[in-house]
Amino acid sequence: MTAQPTYASTSPTTGEVLATFDFASDADVEAALAAGARAFATWRSATLEERAAVAKRVGALFAERADELALIAVEEMGKPLGEAVEEVEFCQAIFDYYAEHGPALAADQPITSFSGDTAVVQKRPIGLLLGVMPWNFPYYQVARFVAPNLVLGNTLLLKHAESVPRCAEAVERLLADAGVPDGVYRNLFATFTQVETVIADPRVQGVSLTGSERAGATVAALAGQHLKKCVLELGGSDPYVVLDSDDVEAAAKQAWETRLYNTGQACNSNKRIIVTDDLYDGFVAKLVDLASGLRPGDPADPDRGDDTYPPLSSVTARERLQEVVDDAVAQGATLHVGGEAGAGAYYAPAVLTGVTPQMRAYREELFGPVAVVYSVSSDEEALTLANDTPYGLGGAVFSTDEERAARLARQLDVGMANVNTPAGEGAEIPFGGVKRSGFGRELGPLGMDEFVNKRMFYVKSDG
The missing domain is CATH 3.40.605.10 (Aldehyde Dehydrogenase; Chain A, domain 1)
Known part of the structure; x- marks a missing residue:
């Protein structure tokens, strides 16, 4: 030890x-x-x-x-x-x-x-x-x-x-x-x-x-x-699969708010956002818009506005997150917005795309406010990517066709599979994972x- x-x-x-x-x-x-x-x-x-x-x-x-x-x-x-x-x-x-x-x-x-x-x-x-x-x-x-x-x-x-x-x-x-x-x-x-x-x-x-x-x-x-x-x-690297949507901006906003909960420091946060290619450009654009212009805020302020963000738990946590993001960018990933370290443990919420298997970000858990987005062309490709992780805590699948989403969610290698919600939560809802989770x-x-x-x-x- x-x-x-x-x-x-x-x-x-x-x-x-x-x-x-x-x-x-x-x-x-x-x-x-x-x-x-x-x-x-x-x-x-x-x-x-x-x-x-x-x-x-x-x-x-x-x-x-x-x-x-x-x-x-x-x-x-x-x-x-x-x-x-x-x-x-x-x-x-x-x-x-x-x-x-x-x-x-x-x-x-x-x-x-x-x-x-x-x-x-x-x-x-x-x-x-x-x-x-x-x-x-x-x-x-x-x-x-x-x-x-x-x-x-x-x-x-x-x-x-x-x-x-x-x-x-x-x-x-x-x-x-x-x-x-x-x-x-x-x-x-x-x-x-x-x-x-x-x-x-x-x-x-x-x-x-x-x-x-x-x-x-x-x-x-x-x-x-x-x-x-x-x-x-x-740990977890939960897939968050969006197969289709009547309102792409609203879907992106929900994904962003889920990713930023507890400043991204939740085991079952949506660490990998997987979006079908017909939604991808608008989805990423909305995430970038939501992340742009944010400034550090005081977590103790009950009136802290939506244009601010709190710090991570420690400087060490920020440094670990930044190492993984920097590794991805150095190998060709695109950091659209955010990723700047500030005073204390502040880290600007970020949007990252173009992550590939040779990058640490593909396999490691990003424990902080970084939305990593992938594009897929079919339900089958989405499922393959969703299950391509050593972790198996939770996962969520969204579609206007509930059965379509449920069909994919049933095949997730996770301990908690969710349909049309980021997570089923409550004192009565069991929590836990499989694989390295x-x-x-x-x-x-x-x-x-x-x-x-x-x-x-x-x-x-x-x-």
Whole structure:
């Protein structure tokens, strides 16, 4: 593993270090492990309804503290204020969903026994879990890991991204204030070496990671070595296929707004926009028009206009994005607009075409506000291009003919296929991918099927 960075809250707008945090000591890690294992013995004994009631209180506090939490996210990773509030509100929806539906989702499932005996599948918690979470959605990513497992009766350790420590602290404080018992949830400012120690510890029964492909491979290898259940949500290079449209400009505007959500820093963002050749010129022209004349804006300003853009999460994130774009341009791609680095972590939203397989941009995930557009001449060519990626998170297909779009969407090699919408989203909608985008599912009914002992319980009949 690479050298451990400092846990630091740094403004991507100004570059100012707002706060720093000490790493957990080895004694802190041991105390958290011991507390989590000890709490599991009692937390698992609470009824599903009792645990669901605690989850409901957590959701209520997310709603109550929405403005406070949103501002921390704005300050730490540059998320636009309105989007930060939406993220916190989504957390409430996730906890409410599992509070309401969790007991039924975790209920015993009867099996028809041909012998006449009684058989059921029981869903039982498995123990202490580790969550390793990213910075791009510092609350939502935690909520979708915590909510179902809290209701199931598992206990949880959370290692958050080094750049959002204040968000991590705020979540831990919120859960404690909501009545989550001591030891059931604990935040750890752990080092990479300590993460390895936690995964190896026999008291830990599983690990969930949302992050980079590299981090996922490392964690999966460690989990496999120690025979631990693992869930991974990694990168994506989602295809966004537009087969036809009655309004090309409106279609381009929707694609642009989707690409710029969270400043392009979403795993399931439309990283590859694939447009049929009869729409292509007008589509690209509209994207260029939307990107032109934009200027840096303050993400904390609730009245920030559509003619401004927020920063990326960090200077490092901006530099990584710029390297991939510069590589494409050097090999002949066309950068129509944008792509300029500004002060702090600002990067002007860009439109890029002419990307070919030898360029890094063809295979790598562009985690930022760059719309990459491809032209195709048929549905078959669109499908081939859409599936020509090592990733398989999500994808979307648009057409005025719903069945035409659905026919292509059914053939996408992804975990989430969408028809005539950028993404189906909601607390009840499962999230996850295939190929190098990871494995396992979060949210919805499938979110309660990962870290659970699906125990067969069989009772011999007296007859």
